[in-house]
Amino acid sequence: MARPALLQRSVLPGFGLTMGFTVLYLSLIVLIPLSGLFIVTSHLSLSDFLQIMSNDLVKKSFTLTFRASFVAAVVNAFFGFIVAWVLVRYWFPGRRIIDAMVDLPFAMPTAVSGIALAQIYSEHGWLGSHFSFPIRGTEIGVTIALIFIGMPFVIRTLQPSLQEIDKELEEVSASLGANRWQTFTKVIFPAVLPAFITGFAMAFARAIGEYGSVLFIGGMIPGKTEIMSSVILSKLYEENGHIAASAVAIVMLAASFGILLAINLVQLWANRRFANAQ
Secondary structure, three states, X not given: OOOOXXXXXXXXXXXXXXXXXXXHHHHHHHHHHHHHHHHHHOOOOHHHHHHHHOOHHHHHHHHHHHHHHHHHHHHHHHHHHHHHHHHHHXXXXXXXXXXXXXXHHHHOOHHHHXXXXXXXXXXXXXXXXXXXXXXXXXXXXXXXHHHHHHHHHHHHHXXXXXXXXXXXXXXXXXXXXXXXXXXXXXXXXXXXXXXXXXXXXXXXXXXXXXXXXXXXXXXXXXXXXXXHHHHHHHHHOOOOHHHHHHHHHHHHHHHHHHXXXXXXXXXXXXXXXXXXXX
């Protein structure tokens, strides 16, 4: 009679020890710090909480953050798919260099990327001087910064899924009379749809919490380019501002969790649909 999985012997540490370390690690790094936000804001009444959220600058920062993050995630999802496709499907001189460049936003400090973007898109910058409208200190600049930091999430998520697609499926599709567009929409894209959604969600969530790069190119102009992260920082400098900052942070946390939960449900649906289609 086979032993249950939890009782099987292993040369590695057992379930109880590893599970204990897992719970301890997640508690110290995630649960305890986040629970501190709820403890701080527990002294607020509902009316006080709503008053903080109804502040005009707070509402504008929420709108800007989610709008710019969504646009950046959509742009990254579209162009990130193209870049991932090129890097996986084609071999050309300098491919490894381009592939390494994808990770630059991961490795660069956000302050460095923010300064670089602010300089190049300023009115006298290399790119900014060619536009008839300002980019630095505007929502466009904020969106560009979010596109920059979110790009690797989509590409790196899609690459493994594209590599796993059997090219014989494409050949079979072509032999059955399907054109390239039909092969892409009926064979390729459904196979990478879960990874595509995951990459979009990661880029979206990362953009919502970005601060450093947006600070330099956006300028933290209240009511114009001030995102939620900068609002939290500005609240800390007010009297008893840590409570208001925690309240804004809780809404930000809840929104991020809700987005990730919704995307995970969509991803689960996509996985089941693809499995049934096979």
